[in-house]
Amino acid sequence: MSMQSIAWQLMSEEEYAAFMEERIEWITPRIRKTFRYNADWSHLDEWEDAVWSYAIVNQSEQHDGDLEEGVRVIATIMTDNAVNKDEIEAAFRGELVKGCSCEHDCCGHYFGGLSNVTQLSRLEWRITAAYSRNY
Numbered sequence: 001m002s003m004q005s006i007a008w009q010l011m012s013e014e015e016y017a018a019f020m021e022e023r024i025e026w027i028t029p030r031i032r033k034t035f036r037y038n039a040d041w042s043h044l045d046e047w048e049d050a051v052w053s054y055a056i057v058n059q060s061e062q063h064d065g066d067l068e069e070g071v072r073v074i075a076t077i078m079t080d081n082a083v084n085k086d087e088i089e090a091a092f093r094g095e096l097v098k099g100c101s102c103e104h105d106c107c108g109h110y111f112g113g114l115s116n117v118t119q120l121s122r123l124e125w126r127i128t129a130a131y132s133r134n135y
């Protein structure tokens, strides 16, 4: 459990609300509605704003071996409203996907996206994305 989530549990609801209002940058995820294009052209698909927002509590990276093999990005987020796992997955599947449209192999670009979603508490989630290079 992170220091922040321990701190939050010690706060009253009012203190918590004030803390969240002052300190946290809220991000409204865009939900990708269609998957007609590959990751590099995904902006041409249809997107819509979610009706909830999230804040990044902390974020870290884990490398598999050296940088050329792969990287996992692990983030703890808080949502402003209770959402379910399907909604979290729908949001981050679109936001985190990476790829390229090179027509040759071994271009070295990262490929990947959302790999795991774990609910930590009512409003707190751990999001893992995994990427590996095209070699």
Ligand SMILES: [Zn+2]
Pocket (backbone or CB within 6 Å): 100, 101, 102, 107, 108, 109, 134
């Ligand atoms: Zn490429």
